[in-house]
Amino acid sequence: MKEVVATRAGIATLVLMLMGGSIVYGIGKQAGADTWLVVITAVVLSIPFILIYARLVDLSPEHDVLQTMERALGKPLAWAVTLLYGWYALQVMYESVNNMDNFIVVAGLVETPKVVPALVLLCITILAAKLGIEVLTRWSSIFLWVVLSTSLLAFLFVLEEVDLTNFLPILYNGIGPVAVGTLSLMEFPFLEAVIFMFVGAAYRGKGGARPVMIGGHLVAGATILFIISITLAVVGPEVYKIFYYPVYGAVSRIDVGGFFTRLEITVTFIYLVTAFVKTSVCLIAAARCWSYLIGESNYTYLVTPLALSGIVGTFWLSEGTLEVEAISLQLWRPVELFVQLILPVTIWIVAEIRLKGKKEQAPS
Amino acid sequence: MRPLLQRLFGKKVRTTAEPAYVASTIKEVTEHLQSSIFVGDDTIVYRSFMTGDPHPRECLLVYPEGMTDSAFLSEYVVKPLSQLSLAPGLWGAKLSEFLSEQALPVSGVEERTLLAEVVDEVLTGDAALFVDGCAAAFIIRSKKLTLRPPSEPQSESVVRGPREGFGESLTVNTTLIRRRIRSPKLKFNFLQLGQQTHTKVAVAYIEGIASPAIVDEVKRRIAAIDIDGILDSGYIEELIKDEPLLPVKTIGHTERPDVVAARILEGRVAVLVDGSPVALTMPFLFTEHLQANEDYYKHFAIGSVDRLIRYTCMFISTSTPALYLALLAYHPILIPTHLAISISAARQSVPFPAVIEVFVMGLLFEIMREGGVRLPTPIGQALSIVGAIVLGDAAVQAQIVSAPMIIVVAITAISGFAVPSFYGVMILLRAFFALLAAVLGLYGYFCGLIAATVYLMSVRSFGVPYMVNFTSFDPQNIKDTAIRVPWWVMRRRPQLIGRLNPERYRKGARP
Amino acid sequence: MRRLALLVIVATTMLLSGCWDYLELETLSFAMGAGIDAGPDDSLVLSVETLKVEGGQPTQMTPYVTKAPGLTMFNALRNLTNLTGKQMFFGHSHAVVFSEEYAKRGVGNAVGFMQRDVGIRTNTWLFVVRGASAEDVLKADAPLGTSVGHYLDRVMQVQHRNPTSIPIQIWEFNRALSEEGLRPVLPAIELVEIDDSKVPMVEGCAVFKQDKLAGWLDAKDARILSYLRSREVTGVIVTELEFKGEVKRVAAEVTWSKVKLEPKWENEEVRLDIQFNLGVDLHEIGFADFDYSQPDLKRILEEGLARQLKEDTEHLMHTLQKELESDVLGLGNLVKKKMPSHWRKLQRDWEREFSKVPVTVKVAVLMTETGTLAKPLKGRL
Known part of the structure; x- marks a missing residue:
């Protein structure tokens, strides 16, 4: 059961999903002044994996990824892998909701209990997930423009604060921090695109999933590079390291004629839109995985319970912003490495070998 | 037949x-x-x-x-x-x-x-x-019905354009369309509905332009109607529309033959009902809320400006109360300093919190509107005087309501009237947004905005996505939305509706 | 039906549990500026200038100052709320003034708090008052405008027309604190008596070491420092010129400028080249028969202006290197960016190295416009 999606709408969704969370957090801050370099290397190094994800989706056009995996790995193994990805999609969803929640509570609603913004976000996510990935992609294709033009406008105003010498000195602390930053940036956000495999979209365009995945990846990479670089050039590497939300800090500097001030609200808007898309994609992917596991063909039944588990999940995940950074650096690394890099590559190799044999057998 | x-x-x-x-x-x-x-x-x-x-x-x-x-x-x-x-x-x-x-x-x-x-x-x-x-x-054949002569419809008056409107007779109404499109390809299919009323209903379309799938779907849905009486086209609208539970308009209605003719020419299907001066057109897309027939009779630049104003009005009318509330109660930091201080001064002796003010004043305005809408013009004027002077001025003088609130209500109301066909939905959206803004400030408002747009995105009208003009990257689909491009640029009919015969003009129609 | 039930449950939960962050605008008291004075035992006294807002036409706004002691700034702020019964709202405050004594103890904690709190604008201007208390500044008379906070904001906005100091906002101060090889400065305020009223005048700079006040720069030095830090020359240059045995004043406005600070590595030490390139418009000239349309006379004029700027710059560098020994110029930061390998060696004892850096100043002035007059007015007998 796949939904037909236009290529450009798919790209827009992937871009918003990858931007979710990553554009407000000071990602790659380990590298200090070299953060821009980190973004570039992470984008480039991620490309082969993105191609593998796209290949897995395209491997058999009439099946979705879960069925492809079943055909390639056999039922028990596919079941285990699906369980892993179902769990992973949920974790990423919890993380996304949790990060959004922390941001909202820090940036404005100080006294509101954390559960309320999370509940509202989950409610609109449930709506979107029930309406399906096709509706979400079409929605994204509008809101990508809204997000891009809003961020462009906001950053146009800070342009006079930009000091390009903040990128200097290059590689002051050697290659080490850059490598660490690159790895962490590949994990979050770029290779989270692995979840996008499971949304069950069939692409209308010629090249199948490949142009969607690569296009989305590159556009998201360019946008993140633009935003992160300007932020870095405005606030300087030292402050970039200190802030939880350096982009928010950079934009809060805008003061044009005393009227265009406090444009941070645009950051809240962009963050909300992107986090919403990310959460929805994760929820759809998770619901599809879990419905495969329980052998139910219609995933929409699972949307509400899984989303509401997010309320519990977010609290289990972290106690506050202070813990977010620590967790995302320690606990996640091995898991994400496995789910994003090792497993897809293995599945891909196995699938290419076994499904090729199957295809040849089929006509004879 | x-x-x-x-x-x-x-x-x-x-x-x-x-x-x-x-x-x-x-x-x-x-x-x-x-x-x-x-x-x-x-x-x-x-x-x-x-x-x-x-x-x-x-x-x-x-x-x-x-x-x-x-x-x-x-x-x-x-x-x-x-x-x-x-x-x-x-x-x-x-x-x-x-x-x-x-x-x-x-x-x-x-x-x-x-x-x-x-x-x-x-x-x-x-x-x-x-x-x-x-x-x-x-x-x-010796019918002699006394009919209302075709007059300009009050609900859709124009400054420039034909003054004819539909009447109550189906035969007259079909001739009003036929007179505009003298083509043998214009088809009227009649059918009868209503166990008691035996109302005649006509389905009109142009063969070769309208998508047969849509025409068949319209006929299928109309034929499935089983009701005792049809007194107005509104009955049919409600019985065949997509998304019947929600107030989103997925079927257009108009009293103007020129509008119906224009929509039929784009490949849409019209349904006329005997006894009702209101014709239905379908599929209906979201942009049509913001289009007016006069846009096409004026210079395209001026028509486009009017369009943009209507888009702005739609935004203002749905969002102003929510934004006012969010800024006042959650983000006073976003209001320019002097404005914040003067609003604060205006509210010093107002006894009600801003939330109550927003909802009560909004409700009061809708009461005045509803009270006046079916009154004869002279009494209606008296009502507006009472509304403006007693409620507006006196309430501010007595410091029951703050003056900025009156301004917000007025802006909301006036902008709402610029997009009349969206008015009912706007009231609901406005309340929905204001409620969310009252609880969570701008965050709530944004969430409401996302929910509303995602929902609208999923709506389809007779198989055509409601928001297709906004999501499409194809310039052919966008050129008649926020602006109205000149006729010679609008060479193609809307995709998905008039796909069968997409070309309106040959190339080189530009004068 | 189930969906409706869910909706009702969510809606009622939200409405019944209340709107947590909801606040009424009229219950806030708008802070326009704040002042921090040193209190006994490392405590402080926070004074806040607020507006007493009364409805009516036109709106009545009278500034008044309240103060409360506290162990830290946040503590004092909450103490102030108890005192006034209204929540203090800093979203529209534009100025925070530190007293000299408090600045000597260190302002890092207070500035960090202001950066951390989302309710305070990070583009609030910071000041240090010299020879008076911060409370006095807030209670002083603002020449125009309604409040001292607003007045100080206006003064900072027009500083570039006639720099007497360096406008610094919270985030800039924080950045200078956290970057290597850059010392923070803050504009200084002095209370000046003009016709029975005390007016806060922004003149000169307070120089910091870490977050502690270390010394002062006068207006003349501060002006050049602002040129060097912003890499831009603005305002008016006045100089004295000798011509035909007379000494008269000449004033010119800078229209465009380019300032280059270039650290160089020569003979195992850092040198600094400062290069000014600027275009000026002549505004005033004291001589009656100085025909500036002639190229050599024009050159005399340009050289005179250049010499003035050069002398002022050398004066500033002398103050910074020999008297204050403080790198408020950001030369160390520049060295780190341009010559990272040398910076590794220099950073340990940078302040001492800085005081020994040889400085060369080069100024090139180009006069392009002279207003509406082609020649000076002649004072014939």
Whole structure:
């Protein structure tokens, strides 16, 4: 059961999903002044994996990824892998909701209990997930423009604060921090695109999933590079390291004629839109995985319970912003490495070998 | 027409219990009509007369009083027949052939043998002629309905453009469209709805432009209607629309023949209902809320500015109360300093919190609007004076309401009137946004905005995505949305609606 | 039906549990500026200038100052709320003034708090008052405008027309604190008596070491420092010129400028080249027969202006290197960016190295416009 999606709408969704969370957090801050370099290397190094994800989706056009995996790995193994990805999609969803929640509570609603913004976000996510990935992609294709033009406008105003010498000195602390930053940036956000495999979209365009995945990846990479670089050039590497939300800090500097001030609200808007898309994609992917596991063909039944588990999940995940950074650096690394890099590559190799044999057998 | 429809839908449009045929003697006919069909109906006239000597035969004219031109009947039916002498051996089929082809000097005489059909024709205002010895009735087209002349519709007045509007008669309405599109490809398919009202409904489209899938879908949905009465096209709208539970408009309606003609030319389907001056057009897309027929009659640049203003108005009208509330109660940091201070000063002695103010004032305005909408103009003016002076000025003077709040309500209301067809939805959206903004500030407002847009994105009208003009990357789909490009640029019909014949003009239409 | 039930449950939960962050605008008291004075035992006294807002036409706004002691700034702020009964709202405050004594103890904690709190604008201007208390500044008379906070904001907005100091906002101060090889400065305020009223005048700079006040720069030095830090020369240059045995004043406005600070590595030490390139418009000239349309006379004029700027710059560098020994110029930061390998060696004892850096100043002035007059007005006998 796949939904037909236009290529450009798919790209827009992937871009918003990858931007979710990553554009407000000071990602790659380990590298200090070299953060821009980190973004570039992470984008480039991620490309082969993105191609593998796209290949897995395209491997058999009439099946979705879960069925492809079943055909390639056999039922028990596919079941285990699906369980892993179902769990992973949920974790990423919890993380996304949790990060959004922390941001909202820090940036404005100080006294509101954390559960309320999370509940509202989950409610609109449930709506979107029930309406399906096709509706979400079409929605994204509008809101990508809204997000891009809003961020462009906001950053146009800070342009006079930009000091390009903040990128200097290059590689002051050697290659080490850059490598660490690159790895962490590949994990979050770029290779989270692995979840996008499971949304069950069939692409209308010629090249199948490949142009969607690569296009989305590159556009998201360019946008993140633009935003992160300007932020870095405005606030300087030292402050970039200190802030939880350096982009928010950079934009809060805008003061044009005393009227265009406090444009941070645009950051809240962009963050909300992107986090919403990310959460929805994760929820759809998770619901599809879990419905495969329980052998139910219609995933929409699972949307509400899984989303509401997010309320519990977010609290289990972290106690506050202070813990977010620590967790995302320690606990996640091995898991994400496995789910994003090792497993897809293995599945891909196995699938290419076994499904090729199957295809040849089929006509004879 | 009926066999055709039956073939089309595979279902009888109207079923009678047992097919009764017209009796051959006048006595039986009169008996049957008076005692079993039109019992107690005093509007039916039974006018009997004799044909001329030497073999007078009894004739009976049956028609509803007031709906028929009785002078016409006297002159062209009674007079010639009473002077006519019928041969004694002329009976049955021969008689009917003679009467319809030679004896009656009127056009459009039709023979009916089924009694139910005769009754149907009589009830629409035609006369039925029965002649003794002939087991058939002759329907004489002699309708004379007093109709409202086509006048400019009050709900959709224009500064520039045709002043004609639809009336209540289906035949007149179809001619109003036909007069604008003199093409044999313009098709009107009639069908009858309503167990009691037998209302005639016409489905209009241009063959070769309208997508057959959409036309079939419209007909299928209309044919599935099973209701006792159709008094206005609104009944049909509600019974065939997509998303029936939510107030999103997925079927357009208009009282203007030029609008219907324009939509038909784009490949849409129109449905006209007898007795209703409001035509339905479908599929209906979201952009059509913001389009007005006048946009196309003016210079394209000016029309585009009007469009943009309407888009702005839609935003203002749905969001102002929510934004005011969010800024005031959650983000006073975003208000420019002097404005914040003067709002604070204005609110110093107002007893109600801003949330209450927003909701109560919004409600009060809607009450005034609803109270005034069906009043005659002079009383309506009195109402607006009461509203403006008593509620507006006095409330501010007495410091019950703050002045900024009055401004917010006024801006919201005025902008709402710029997009009249969206008004009802806007009230609901406004309340929804304001509620979320009251709880979570701008975060809540943004969430509401996302929910509303995601939902709108999922709506389809007869298979066409409601928001297709916004999501599409194809310039052909966007050029008639926020702006109105010149006609020669709008060379193609909207995709997904008029795909069958996409070209409007040849290239090089630019003057 | 189930969906409706869910909706109702969510809606009622939200409405019944209340709107947590909801606040009424009229219950806030708008802070326009704040002042921090040193209190006994490392405590402080926070004074806040707020507006007493009264409805009516036109709106009545009278500034008044309240103060409360506290152990830290946040503590004092909450103490102030108890005192006034209204929540203090800093979203529209534009100025925070530190007293000299408090600045000597260190302002890092207070500035960090202001950066951390989302309710305070990070583009609030910071000041240090010299020779008076911060409370006095807030209670002083603002020449125009309604409040001292607003007045100080206006003064900072027009500083570039006639720099007497360096406008610094919270985030800039924080950045200078956290970057290597850059010392923070803050504009200084002095209370000046003009016709019976005390007016806060922004003149000169307070120089910091870490977050502690270390010394002062006068207006003249501060002006050049602002040129060097913003890499831009603005305002008016006045110089004295000798011509035909007379000494008269000449004033010119800078229209465009380019300032280059270039650290160089020569003979195992850092040198600094400062290069000014600027275009000026002549505004005033004291001589009656100085025909500036002639190229050599024009050159005399340009050289005179250049000499003035050069002398002022050398004066500033002398103050910074010999008296204050403080790198408020950001030379160390520049060295780190341009010559990272040398910076590794220099950073340990940078302040001492800085005081020994040889500085070369080069100024090139180009006069392009002279207003509406082609020649000076002649004072014939």
